[in-house]
Amino acid sequence: MTTSTPSAVRTRFAPSPTGYLHLGGARTALFSWAFARHHKGTFVLRIEDTDLERSTPEAVQAILDSMAWLDMQPDEGPFYQMQRMDRYREVVRKMLADGTAYHCYSSPEEVEAMREKARAAGLKPRYDGSWRPEPGKTLPPVPAGRKPVVRFKNPLEGATGWNDLIKGHISFDNSELDDLVIARPDGTPTYNFCVVVDDWDMKITHVLRGDDHVNNTPRQINILRALGAALPEYGHVPMILGPDGEKLSKRHGAVNVMEYDNEGYLPEAMVNYLARLGWSHGNDELFTREQLVEWFDTRNLSKSAAQWDPKKLNWVNAHYIKASGNADLAERVAPRILKRQGNPQAVDLPAVMGLLKDRAETLNQLADGAMLFCGPYTPASAELRAEHLDEQALALLSSFERQARALPAWTAEALDALIKSMLAEHGVKMPKLGLPLRLAVTGQKQTPAIGAVLAILGRDLVLERLAAV
Numbered sequence: 470m471t472t473s474t475p476s477a478v479r480t481r482f483a484p485s486p487t488g489y490l491h492l493g494g495a496r497t498a499l500f501s502w503a504f505a506r507h508h509k510g511t512f513v514l515r516i517e518d519t520d521l522e523r524s525t526p527e528a529v530q531a532i533l534d535s536m537a538w539l540d541m542q543p544d545e546g547p548f549y550q551m552q553r554m555d556r557y558r559e560v561v562r563k564m565l566a567d568g569t570a571y572h573c574y575s576s577p578e579e580v581e582a583m584r585e586k587a588r589a590a591g592l593k594p595r596y597d598g599s600w601r602p603e604p605g606k607t608l609p610p611v612p613a614g615r616k617p618v619v620r621f622k623n624p625l626e627g628a629t630g631w632n633d634l635i636k637g638h639i640s641f642d643n644s645e646l647d648d649l650v651i652a653r654p655d656g657t658p659t660y661n662f663c664v665v666v667d668d669w670d671m672k673i674t675h676v677l678r679g680d681d682h683v684n685n686t687p688r689q690i691n692i693l694r695a696l697g698a699a700l701p702e703y704g705h706v707p708m709i710l711g712p713d714g715e716k717l718s719k720r721h722g723a724v725n726v727m728e729y730d731n732e733g734y735l736p737e738a739m740v741n742y743l744a745r746l747g748w749s750h751g752n753d754e755l756f757t758r759e760q761l762v763e764w765f766d767t768r769n770l771s772k773s774a775a776q777w778d779p780k781k782l783n784w785v786n787a788h789y790i791k792a793s794g795n796a797d798l799a800e801r802v803a804p805r806i807l808k809r810q811g812n813p814q815a816v817d818l819p820a821v822m823g824l825l826k827d828r829a830e831t832l833n834q835l836a837d838g839a840m841l842f843c844g845p846y847t848p849a850s851a852e853l854r855a856e857h858l859d860e861q862a863l864a865l866l867s868s869f870e871r872q873a874r875a876l877p878a879w880t881a882e883a884l885d886a887l888i889k890s891m892l893a894e895h896g897v898k899m900p901k902l903g904l905p906l907r908l909a910v911t912g913q914k915q916t917p918a919i920g921a922v923l924a925i926l927g928r929d930l931v932l933e934r935l936a937a938v
């Protein structure tokens with residue numbers, strides 16, 4: 470296949486909008502996205518919003534926001550299942566007409582009794598097929614005034630299996646699969662049925678989804694077959710476990726993708742980290758989005774569950790922060806400084822980023838660090854001054870002030886050189902001058918490299934604060 474023409478590969482991400490997008494969902498979306506991109510195919514977004522009680526517009530927006538943040542834009546969609554009801558009804562009618570589905574008038578109580586009976590006989594609870602038409606079989610009389618459900622006529626014999634792209638061959642005995650309800654008494658289609666019609670209509674070739682859907686797959690395959698549809702390939706992604714080996718949940722920290730934006734993680738780092746959770750390319754831990762697309766292959770998706778590792782995420786994030794340009798970081802950190810009531814314009818923010826980025830794990834840490842320059846200046850407390858600004862310190866500071874005033878260039882290098890020469894001249898060690906300088910100029914005992922801090926603060930401010938002590 471040449472690389473410039475789009476291939477027939479079509480994947481989809483099909484979230485149910487019942488809450489924020491969680492990490493597991495984002496990772497599934499990422500795999501589907503990367504697979505489509507790798508094959509120059511099409512990535513479809515489908516919103517499965519038929520659960521009216523649990524679906525909300527806010528949740529739809531949260532999904533769209535999260536996908537935009539991670540830069541996984543769909544090529545097609547979002548399609549909304551609620552807008553496709555006519556189509557599902559049409560397919561139900563077609564199946565009733567061609568005999569692959571049938572009306573079932575058993576009441577919920579009757580179905581429950583059938584299940585109970587099966588259970589009592591030590592069998593899997595199931596619908597007993599009372600209304601399933603078979604050649605030569607007489608169906609019971611239709612109960613007056615009762616609206617039927619529509620059931621799919623599942624094959625009774627044999628097995629339904631597929632070669633899972635991740636888990637290998639999986640097979641279910643058809644005798645284990647009930648005749649699935651595909652439409653309710655009011656005509657609304659059911660979940661598995663909508664998925665089938667959509668995957669068919671949207672010409673999905675590869676379904677990558679969480680392995681909580683493994684049990685749905687044989688049912689969906691049988692309906693697709695009954696419709697004469699081409700079967701997609703399926704890959705079921707194992708879940709993500711928390712550091713304690715339990716299923717990842719809120720107990721382990723944030724599971725909402727956008728919470729990571731709040732906490733100062735870069736989307737590039739998130740994509741890198743999420744991709745590595747359950748997928749690998751040799752021992753590569755750090756890779757670009759382009760490399761992910763180039764390398765992505767379902768063969769390297771892991772069969773076993775992945776484990777969430779916040780330390781590693783921080784390490785990856787620190788890497789991306791370090792690798793970012795100062796101006797870029799400044800732009801991302803500025804709103805976080807504003808949130809902290811600081812003024813990002815008070816200072817050469819890119820320079821501050823350059824000073825801090827080697828030691829920051831998150832953008833929030835950068836913002837916290839930048840508050841030294843962007844936040845209100847609080848002079849050192851009287852206690853601190855009494856403790857550290859003795860006569861010798863004050864003499865050193867005033868000498869420093871005089872010489873600093875005369876510096877031809879106000880740069881970190883020049884200031885460091887001045888500090889060094891003063892230490893030699895006065896025969897003192899760094900803390901003797903460094904600490905008083907920090908206290909006098911920033912009000913704090915600890916700061917990043919003092920020369921750089923002074924350079925960024927600027928000559929006027931530094932001299933003014935020195936004069937004040």
Ligand code: GLU
Nearest residue numbers: 483484485517664678682
């Ligand atoms: N809507 C389903 C979910 O959010 C996914 C369905 C699918 O991928 O087939 O779990």
